[in-house]
Amino acid sequence: MTVRARPRTGIGVRLLVPLATGTILNPVNTTLISVALIPIGQAFGVGPDRTAWLVSGLYLGSALGQPVVGLLVDRFGARRTLVGGSLLTLAAGLVALLPVSIGWLVGLRLVIGIGTSAAFPAAMAVLRRHSGAETSGGALAVLAVCSQAVAAVGPALGGLLVSAFGWQAVFVVNAPLAVVVLALTLLWVPRDRSATTPDTPVDLAGIGLFSVALLAVMLLLMFPAPRNLWLLAPAALAAGLLVPVTRRARAPFLHLGPSIVVGPLLRTYLRQALTFLVLYAVLFGYVQWLDTSRGLSEAGTGLLLLPLSGTAVLFSAIPFRLSTWVRLTGAAAVLTGAVVALAFVDGRTPLVVLLAMNVLFGVSQGLVSLASQTVLYRQAHPDAIGIASGLFRTAQFLGAIGAATVIGACFRDGATTPALHALAVVLAVASALLVALTALDRALRASPEWQ
Structure with a gap:
């Protein structure tokens, strides 16, 4: 396949600022809600089982929205899509001033997840357009650092x-943030043109079937019980129908470019899902153990986790002069070692050992953040960078949902030390699989053939 030459003007600060600002909206919303769950439950008289949907709603909206928004980036351009996503996020933030019910708020979180999904695929597409296949590592590092820092x-x-303002503020704050992103985008992101001809119909059937299959799988991961196995039927039916629909579509939804890039991209998505399954399970499961079995206060737990967050930000900011294969393999090995160590901690483990273990988790998270984005950037075909980036983030959210499922299975009797050890065993298996998947992937050592 021939890649058309595009004018490249480089990545300047004015271009990078709106892209980086936009990419913080989704990760900050994933953690912003955590401290508001209890007051929201009290306001509407509902328990944790209902307020948990405020977390799941964003995950569902983001996981479903990322690839669809990525398609819009490829079809209609990054600037247009980023403007649309900002307007959607702005509207959701303003509508939150009218808190009708808990279901209403869950719906708003779903919309916020979709609206904030525009930034990452759009940013990757803009970087590709203005710098080519080998973009500055500094630009990708800025995006990685922003995501790490705001999540922390x-x-x-x-x-x-x-x-200061009540629980509504965690919703309404999206309005001014979206206005900032919208203004910066209109000022500094260059106008773009569609990647495909305007008269080519959007593959609505492909989008619908993909969404049904993904939603069914996500719901099964969120509620893993024998009575919910029926969800496999619509997932399998939608996935089966998606194949012939994709083949017949003039511009198929799931077109990732030449077949030479599809295999490496699928392995990249699998690594992303496994990595974040382990990292999210450690973050949320380990924190519960520190609060209950270890007996630390919330402030003490926060201080103990500072080295994890700080190290992750630091290592995602450093442009190591190592190949992405070395960085990803090293990150997977470090993650495996830290998870194995987790299987031996108990209530008497010295705090300095826990701090050292947190540093290892932070090193792994920081290394994999930048290296994975670099691999995605190089593997994705220029004409499909939007949807490729969207699926990359979808894999991350699937890992997060899988982590919640694993924690629920291991901690069904509480966040005890034996439960933490059981969690560590499961995560050690996942980490070992991640090491093998990374170390044996030859595509990480070579450039895609289309380049």
Whole structure:
């Protein structure tokens, strides 16, 4: 397949600022809500089982929205899509001033997930258009650092907003943030043109079938019980119908470019899902154990986790002069070692050992953040960078949902030390699989043939 030459003007600060600002909206919303769940439950008289949907709603909206928004980036351009996503997020933030019910708020979180999904695929597409296949590592590092940093400060920011303005503020804050992104996009992101001809119909059937299959799988992961196995039927039916629909479509929804890039991309998505399954399970499961079995206060737990967050930000910011294969393999090995160590901690483990283990988790998270984005950037075909980036984020959210399922299975009797050890065993298996999948992937050592 021939790749058309595009004018490249480089990545300047004015271009990078709106892209980086936009990419913080989705990760900050994933953690911002955590401190507002209890007051929201009290306001509407519902328990944790209902307020948990506020977390799941964003996950569902983001996981379903990322690839669809990515298609819009490829079809209609990054700038247009980023403007549309900002307007949708702005509207959701303003509508939150009318809190009708808990279901209404879950719906708003779903919309916020879709609206904030525009930034990452759009940013990757803009970087590709203006710098080519080998973009500056600094630009990708900025995106990685922004995501890491805002996710770390999300709970603290949420606490300040709730204390000062009430729980509604964690929704309404999206309005001014979206206005900032919208203004910066209109000012500094260059106008773009569609990647395909305007008269080519959008593959609505493909989008619908993909969404049904993904939604069924996600619901089964969120509620793993024998009575919910029926969800496999619509998932299998939708997936089966998606194949002939994709073949007949003039511009198929799931077209990732030449077949030479599809295999490497699918392995990249699988690594992303496995990595975040382990990282999210450690973050949320380990924190519960620190609060209950270890007996630390919330403030003490937060301080103990600071090395994890700080190290993750630091290692995602450093442009190591190592190949992505070395960085990803090293990150997987470090993650495996830290998870194995988790299987031996108990209530008497010295705090310095826990701190050292947290540093290892932070190193792995930081290394994999930048390296994975670099691999995605190089593997994705220029004409499909939007949907490829969207599916990349979808894989991350699937990993997060899988982590919640694993934690629920291991901690069904509480966050005890034996439960933590059981969780560590499961995560060690997943980490070992991640090491093998990374170390044996020859595509990580070579450039795609289309380049």
